[in-house]
Amino acid sequence: MKLRIGTRxxxxxxxxxxxxxxxxxxxxxxxxxxxxxxxxKGDLILDRSLTxxxxxxxxxxxxETALLDGEIDMxxxxxxxxxxxFPEGLCIGAVLEREEAADVLVTLDxxxxxxxxxxxxIGTSSLRRQLQIRAVNPGxxxxxxxxxxxxxxxxxxxxxxxxxxLAAAGLVRLGLDKEEGLHLEYLDKHSFVPAAGxxxxxxEVRREDQKEGGRLEMMLKSIHSEIAAAELFAEREFLRILExxxxxxxGAWCRIHEKTMMMTAMYARDGIHPVIFEEKLIxxxxxxxxxxxxxxxxxxxxPFSGGLIETAGRLAERLAAxxxxxxxxxxxxxxxxxxxxxxxxxxxxxQADVVVYDNLISxxxxxxxxLDAELIYAGKRSGKHSMRQEQIxxxxxxxxxxxxSVVRLKGGDPYIFGRGGEEALALREQGxxxxxxxxxxxxxxxxxxxxxxxxxxxxxxxxxVITGHEGDGKQTASVDYRILxxxxxxxxxxxxxxxxxxxxxxxxxxxxxxxxxxxxIENGTTAKQKKAVSDLAHIEAAxxxxxxxxxxxxxxxxxxxxxxxxxxxxxxxxxxxxxLITGTRHMVSELEAELKPLGAECVAVSLIESRPLWTxxxxxxxxxxxxxxxxxxxxxxxxxxxxQMMRQMGQDLRTLxxxxxxxxxxxxxxxxxxxxxxxxFVPGNFSGAGLxxxxxxxxxxxxRVLILRAKNGSPVLPQELEKAGIPFTDAPVYETxxxxxxxxxxxxxxxxxxxxxxxSSSAAHAMKQMLRRRLPESARVIAIGPVTAxxxxxxxxxxxxxxxxxxxxxxAAALLEDVSR
Numbered sequence: 001m002k003l004r005i006g007t008r009x010x011x012x013x014x015x016x017x018x019x020x021x022x023x024x025x026x027x028x029x030x031x032x033x034x035x036x037x038x039x040x041k042g043d044l045i046l047d048r049s050l051t052x053x054x055x056x057x058x059x060x061x062x063x064e065t066a067l068l069d070g071e072i073d074m075x076x077x078x079x080x081x082x083x084x085x086f087p088e089g090l091c092i093g094a095v096l097e098r099e100e101a102a103d104v105l106v107t108l109d110x111x112x113x114x115x116x117x118x119x120x121x122i123g124t125s126s127l128r129r130q131l132q133i134r135a136v137n138p139g140x141x142x143x144x145x146x147x148x149x150x151x152x153x154x155x156x157x158x159x160x161x162x163x164x165x166l167a168a169a170g171l172v173r174l175g176l177d178k179e180e181g182l183h184l185e186y187l188d189k190h191s192f193v194p195a196a197g198x199x200x201x202x203x204e205v206r207r208e209d210q211k212e213g214g215r216l217e218m219m220l221k222s223i224h225s226e227i228a229a230a231e232l233f234a235e236r237e238f239l240r241i242l243e244x245x246x247x248x249x250x251g252a253w254c255r256i257h258e259k260t261m262m263m264t265a266m267y268a269r270d271g272i273h274p275v276i277f278e279e280k281l282i283x284x285x286x287x288x289x290x291x292x293x294x295x296x297x298x299x300x301x302x303p304f305s306g307g308l309i310e311t312a313g314r315l316a317e318r319l320a321a322x323x324x325x326x327x328x329x330x331x332x333x334x335x336x337x338x339x340x341x342x343x344x345x346x347x348x349x350x351q352a353d354v355v356v357y358d359n360l361i362s363x364x365x366x367x368x369x370x371l372d373a374e375l376i377y378a379g380k381r382s383g384k385h386s387m388r389q390e391q392i393x394x395x396x397x398x399x400x401x402x403x404x405s406v407v408r409l410k411g412g413d414p415y416i417f418g419r420g421g422e423e424a425l426a427l428r429e430q431g432x433x434x435x436x437x438x439x440x441x442x443x444x445x446x447x448x449x450x451x452x453x454x455x456x457x458x459x460x461x462x463x464x465v466i467t468g469h470e471g472d473g474k475q476t477a478s479v480d481y482r483i484l485x486x487x488x489x490x491x492x493x494x495x496x497x498x499x500x501x502x503x504x505x506x507x508x509x510x511x512x513x514x515x516x517x518x519x520x521i522e523n524g525t526t527a528k529q530k531k532a533v534s535d536l537a538h539i540e541a542a543x544x545x546x547x548x549x550x551x552x553x554x555x556x557x558x559x560x561x562x563x564x565x566x567x568x569x570x571x572x573x574x575x576x577x578x579x580l581i582t583g584t585r586h587m588v589s590e591l592e593a594e595l596k597p598l599g600a601e602c603v604a605v606s607l608i609e610s611r612p613l614w615t616x617x618x619x620x621x622x623x624x625x626x627x628x629x630x631x632x633x634x635x636x637x638x639x640x641x642x643x644q645m646m647r648q649m650g651q652d653l654r655t656l657x658x659x660x661x662x663x664x665x666x667x668x669x670x671x672x673x674x675x676x677x678x679x680x681f682v683p684g685n686f687s688g689a690g691l692x693x694x695x696x697x698x699x700x701x702x703x704r705v706l707i708l709r710a711k712n713g714s715p716v717l718p719q720e721l722e723k724a725g726i727p728f729t730d731a732p733v734y735e736t737x738x739x740x741x742x743x744x745x746x747x748x749x750x751x752x753x754x755x756x757x758x759x760s761s762s763a764a765h766a767m768k769q770m771l772r773r774r775l776p777e778s779a780r781v782i783a784i785g786p787v788t789a790x791x792x793x794x795x796x797x798x799x800x801x802x803x804x805x806x807x808x809x810x811x812a813a814a815l816l817e818d819v820s821r
Contacts, residue, residue: 079197110183193251196235234312332439338362360411446524451567462489468496490557517560527601572599583759
């Protein structure tokens with residue numbers, strides 16, 4: 001058989017082709033082999049980096065063309081130079097045993113990489129090598145280096161570089177690893193990760209020649225190494241997942257030892273900071289179910305034994321996933337008042353795929369999460385643990401490993417007795433990046449909300465924070481009451497209510513004046529804030545008398561005396577009232593605007609949400625909107641979505657210049673005005689029935705009406721229009737859906753609120769479905785109007801109050817009237 005093998009013209013390429021030739025001749029000595037040297041684009045352009053004119057393919061393009069044209073039968077490549085995609089009809093036919101995979105630093109004086117003087121010039125054309133040599137020695141200067149190996153070494157000898165980075169395999173094959181005057185430092189592959197395929201030779205052939213019964217089938221099998229092939233597959237699959245190329249900042253080094261396959265991978269997500277991970281898997285005895293989306297380019301029926309290829313694919317997937325992890329954000333949510341979260345914390349909360357939250361956060365904060373975010377309750381309260389700390393850490397790791405953006409939303413500050421440090425360590429151990437977003441701590445904010453400055457020039461120049469509940473794993477107590485008793489500043493104990501007597505006794509025992517002012521504050525910064533103020537000797541009795549419970553803060557020191565003069569929190573007609581709002585986020589914002597100025601604590605738990613609804617009928621109506629005489633809106637939401645849809649359809653608002661508008665409620669009319677249109681009719685009774693009664697008599701038979709509202713809205717208005725013979729189109733522009741993610745919060749918070757607001761029948765239905773038990777009698781229910789009230793009563797939800805005006809302002813008025821009784 002005659003065989004023509006194509007190769008690049010460089011000395012290294014010729015030697016590598018000779019290695020393949022000799023391997024074939026050892027098995028098939030009668031074969032007549034001709035080596036066909038060819039020049040490639042990459043060999044001719046030497047003054048620019050590879051990525052500037054084509055990347056990896058610049059070393060293979062001409063050889064592949066010759067293969068497809070039948071000029072050669074095989075092309076030999078260094079596997080690291082092969083592109084990720086092969087031309088149709090070509091494939092890898094065989095992979096030879098691997099040579100040393102490491103990179104080497106070549107110098108003339110033998111100075112190790114980490115000891116090179118600042119400013120030393122290092123030559124390389126690879127971004128991967130550039131990033132990693134700077135990680136080893138940040139002081140070096142990296143300069144572009146192209147050309148064949150001999151040319152690069154000559155530039156080193158001429159002093160153009162202080163060191164150059166090369167592949168060890170190439171030097172070994174050229175016999176330069178023992179060259180006099182050259183010093184080679186083999187860089188640790190665990191920390192200086194090689195390029196995928198480095199040290200491996202691959203034979204590229206026509207697919208028809210490689211397949212079963214093909215002309216070269218037996219020849220290729222004779223030189224093929226299953227071990228090297230599996231290693232190459234793992235490394236290239238890793239690159240494929242990351243969409244890596246020749247100069248992409250990534251590397252991969254796979255090796256197989258007995259039954260274990262291991263891979264070290266490097267990836268610089270930002271192109272600047274390389275991150276390195278390692279993974280290992282046990283090679284399966286049987287072929288697994290794993291299937292690569294893009295199988296390796298060779299297609300033998302059973303090319304791998306012992307499940308090597310399946311293991312390689314899973315290993316690549318796992319490592320790629322780890323290297324693409326998004327940071328986990330440990331966010332401090334503040335002490336309870338939802339307004340005390342930082343802007344940065346709120347920003348990350350709004351972007352998160354997963355939110356793992358605590359018991360002590362404001363329930364309203366979850367209303368800021370994306371509608372498709374996963375919400376996981378990990379709440380804890382002293383003596384009542386919902387989830388163990390180890391479970392929480394495992395969830396953070398697992399969700400990050402799924403490639404999701406995770407926010408760990410913690411009460412107060414993550415690093416102040418919040419076990420954030422433990423969570424950060426757990427993430428670090430798994431190689432998962434994380435960021436800490438500090439929060440407003442209860443240490444100083446809760447006293448501030450009670451009129452107690454923890455420092456004051458006249459009475460306290462320092463404050464000291466102590467945990468009143470030390471971890472079970474600690475061998476000895478770290479709180480030294482001898483020292484604390486002598487401190488002149490303010491003492492703040494967290495999580496210490498259950499040990500209040502012991503704390504007071506210990507401080508008095510070691511010298512603290514029993515008359516020292518002391519305070520205990522429960523549920524600080526919230527509407528449920530309560531406090532007991534006394535002296536150290538009697539504070540426990542005062543707490544017992546007030547019936548305080550966790551979560552609570554203990555403050556001891558002279559600064560407590562200022563509480564009577566500086567207490568400011570809890571002003572307003574609705575102060576001390578916690579109001580659960582169950583409507584859509586749009587409705588929540590309206591209600592908060594009315595209730596917060598009155599001193600209420602609004603807990604927003606949107607049980608329903610709305611989303612745009614496109615139907616053929618709605619699209620047709622909007623396209624021909626100018627043909628209607630009246631547009632009717634039943635909610636603010638409908639107004640916003642109508643104009644949003646008009647923009648999406650490219651509709652000119654001037655088509656509305658002859659149209660009149662009717663709206664249910666002043667709020668809806670105000671929303672219309674924001675878009676530049678004055679409402680022509682608003683009924684005195686803000687309901688569909690009210691609109692029908694007051695407005696329809698004024699219409700003419702020739703008027704055409706377009707109703708823009710929610711899907712499955714009240715049938716009253718359409719029925720009355722039909723009775724009156726007025727032509728109309730009922731076009732739903734949005735639909736509401738029940739947000740089952742909020743079930744945990746609803747059931748947890750329902751026990752703590754004074755009022756529950758139902759702003760629609762949909763919200764009433766959602767609440768009935770989600771509640772695991774009846775609302776407590778202490779929680780009074782207010783409905784926005786008679787329709788919602790009737791729906792709630794029919795569902796078994798007792799309604800205590802009903803707004804006279806069916807708006808957020810009407811709800812506020814009803815609440816004010818109720819608390820004044």
